[in-house]
Amino acid sequence: MAFSAFTPTEQKADASIQKRSPVALLLLLPGVIFLVLFFVTPLLSLLLTSLQEPVPGGFFGEYRQALRWENYVFVLETYGTQTLRSFGYAALASLFALLIGFPLAYFIGITLRRFPLLQALCLVLVIAPFFISFLLRTLAWKQIFAIEGPVAGFFSMIGILGPGQSITGTAFSVVFGLTYNFIPFMTLPIYATLERLDLRLVEAGGDLYASPATTFRTVTLPLAAPGVISGTLLTFIPASGDYINASRDFLGSTETAMIGTVIEANFLVLQNYPAAAALSIVLMAVILVLVGIYVKRSGTEDLL
Amino acid sequence: MNRPLPEDPMVRSLIAHARRGQVTRRTMLAGTGASATALALAACAGGGSELQPAEDRSESDPTLNWANWPFYIDEDDNGNYPTLEAFQEQTGISVTYNITVDDNNSYYATVRDQLALGQDIGADTVCLTDWMVSRWIQLGYTQELNYDNIPNAANLSEDLRNPEFDPGRRFSIPWQGGFAGIAWNTEQVGELRSVDDLWAPELRGRVGVLSEMRDTMGLILMNNGVDISGDFSADDFNAALDIFREQVTGGQIRNVRGNAYTEDLVNEDTLAAIAWSGDITLLNFEAGYEKWKFVIPEAGGTLWADNFLIPIGSPRKTNAETLINYYYEPEVAAEVAAWVNYITPVEGAREAMEAIDPELAENELIFPSDETLANTRIFRGLTGQEENEYQAAFQSVLLGA
Known part of the structure; x- marks a missing residue:
């Protein structure tokens, strides 16, 4: 009886959805058109470009449509190291950003909860770097790390840096730059979840004789997981495709080229569009797989 | 209502395409498909049909965009360009000087798609290095210079008149070397x-x-x-x-x-x-x-030398030629050379330089002797x-x- 009482209403709801659907579709149209124009079309064009072959006897940078799958083999053989390096750097940067961003978010979202003004101020401080172009900020780090600059001077004084060694142009400076640039992207989503965290749950953990560490591990962390996951994604995905920090004009050198740098060089200098397109597709595919695994794993509680 | 078609060849062809078909649903769908294909093809097209220079609107449009390298023109303490300001006063052509070239390759990569379609690249003249100029000329991306508008070209140094890539300087003329x-x-x-x-x-x-x-x-x-x-x-x-x-x-x-x-x-x-x-x-x-x-x-x-070129899609060719002519005045060339310290291609600039700064007139890097030149190669x-x-x-x- 109880169940049958619900059935008619459900049917009615179904019908009303169906009746509304043409309007709903119409409302979806702008979004769909946008996606087709600015996502599907470029993606298709990218895919087609990645299969092009050079025009025999043609000019530098002249290509024609073909089905040259070898382009993928070529880029993976030639730029395998740079591809792996990108994901390694991006993973490191995400990890460091998490190590810095989580306590920061915790402090702002939970410790400062009783001082709204201070909380707002701290949030502004996290976002403040965005008011300056990140190119300028990265260039500023290059100056700070310059050989005759204060940091390198100190390091060589205490003997960490030998003669002829430098901070810029190393893996350290590139990962540093990535971490620095992406900290806000990590901090803000975590803050958003921690800010809404019901402190009574933490209190209950204490009441049940859990140590603060256990409470943190079994209560706070799982509740903050959505923020941590979106923070890592927001950091890892753009960081693996980043071409500024690792560029020779910023914090990198010839030994720190990441996949973004390679794509840039192939596109702008070598005019090897198929290789650049193939690398972009590889980058997208790998990110999709990695992120898929990550989200699936963290969706179950295995990860935590 | 019949308005003249816009300059831009791509827009032009799109309009022509639109006018051709009556807009029924079927033709519209076909049209969408066709223009999507056209766009896809345009993206891969390397050339094909001969490019036509854009129509010159210099008479009615006294402006000019000039793309150049950093530190490549005389600059005063306030960041103004004195010779360029004098030019604007003299001719009434207002010049936008863009420092957009940091590297031949990357500049080329940013404009090549528009060039291949014969479109305006936002520069009416650009100074690029010999080998890159050679590529533009071979691909038909440049407009032929009209020397009637550049009488001062007579001052072009003798040894620069017939380079391998542009005999007779039909398409390019040096800015600095x-x-x-x-x-x-x-x-x-x-x-x-x-x-x-x-x-x-x-x-x-x-x-x-x-x-x-x-x-x-x-x-x-x-x-x-x-x-x-x-x-x-x-x-x-x-x-x-x-x-x-x-x-x-x-x-x-x-x-x-x-x-x-x-x-x-x-x-x-x-x-x-x-x-x-x-x-x-x-x-x-x-x-x-x-x-x-x-x-x-x-x-x-x-x-090496960097050369003025007029991109195929520029509708302000005469203005660009007027500018080139101005910079081929020995006095102006000397003024620029005194600041940028590169080799000036203009004959008579050395004499003009003696009036500005006799010491610079002896500078081997601006006015190289035969001995210095003998030790360099292109x-x-x-x-x-x-x-x-x-x-x-x-x-x-x-x-x-």
Whole structure:
């Protein structure tokens, strides 16, 4: 009886959805058109470009449509190291950003909860770097790390840096730059979840004789997981495709080229569009797989 | 209502396409499909039909966009360009001077798609290096100069009138020329004479070289005793490339950069570098004393010129020619040369310079003697295949691949 009482209403709801659907579709149209124009079309064009072959006897940078799958083999053989390096750097940067961003978010979202003004101020401080172009900020780090600059001077004084060694142009400076640039992207989503965290749950953990560490591990962390996951994604995905920090004009050198740098060089200098397109597709595919695994794993509680 | 079609060839063809079909649902759908295909094809098209120069609207449109390299025109303390201001006053043409060229390749890459479609690239004249100019001319991306509008072209230096890539200067005319050589910080480094001196152990990690392949590789090749203007072989190139690779992977060379290499010299990340002649004079001027010194290596330096071109899609050709004509006045050329310190292609500029600054008139980097010129070479034109191979090999070093 109880169940049958619900059935008619459900049917009615179904019908009303169906009746509304043409309007709903119409409302979806702008979004769909946008996606087709600015996502599907470029993606298709990218895919087609990645299969092009050079025009025999043609000019530098002249290509024609073909089905040259070898382009993928070529880029993976030639730029395998740079591809792996990108994901390694991006993973490191995400990890460091998490190590810095989580306590920061915790402090702002939970410790400062009783001082709204201070909380707002701290949030502004996290976002403040965005008011300056990140190119300028990265260039500023290059100056700070310059050989005759204060940091390198100190390091060589205490003997960490030998003669002829430098901070810029190393893996350290590139990962540093990535971490620095992406900290806000990590901090803000975590803050958003921690800010809404019901402190009574933490209190209950204490009441049940859990140590603060256990409470943190079994209560706070799982509740903050959505923020941590979106923070890592927001950091890892753009960081693996980043071409500024690792560029020779910023914090990198010839030994720190990441996949973004390679794509840039192939596109702008070598005019090897198929290789650049193939690398972009590889980058997208790998990110999709990695992120898929990550989200699936963290969706179950295995990860935590 | 019949309005004239817009200039832009792509918009034009789209409008024509739209007018052709009556707009029923079926033709509209077909049209969408066709234009999507057209866009996809346009993206891959390398050329095909002959490009037509844009119609010249200079008469009704007294403006001009000029794309150029950094530190490449006279500038006063307020960041204004005195010769350019005088030009605007004299002719009433208002010029937008854009410093958008940092590297021939990357500039080309940003405009090539529009060029291939014959569209306006936002520059009515741009100054690019010989070998890149050669590529533009071969691809038909330039408009032929009308020398009736450039009577001062008679002042063009005799030896620059018939380059291999543009005999008779139909499509291009030099802006400035210069040398690539070696430069060093005189406070920290003793005198350098050859490229080999850059590989000295005490300079480890403090040497910068240019991302312009022809200059960096040119100097190394010449240091190996190869004549870069002659018919050198791939083996010669590879031998030089091995040296370059060894110095990069070994950590001797700190960085490989475009025009921004001067930043590294200033913050002393690099103490010695392969450099362009005029930049060093300018850095010294900014420092207030002769902090850096530039020489052409004993084994020889490279000689190049950057040339005015008028891109195929520019609707302001006459304005561009008026500008070129103005900069071929010896007095104006001397004024520019006195600031940028590159070689001026204008005959009579030396005499004009004596009035401005007699000391500069003796400057070998602006008015090189035959002796200096004899020690420099122009990198020979590369075939398409050589260009591909050499650039790929050079870039593989820069990417550590």
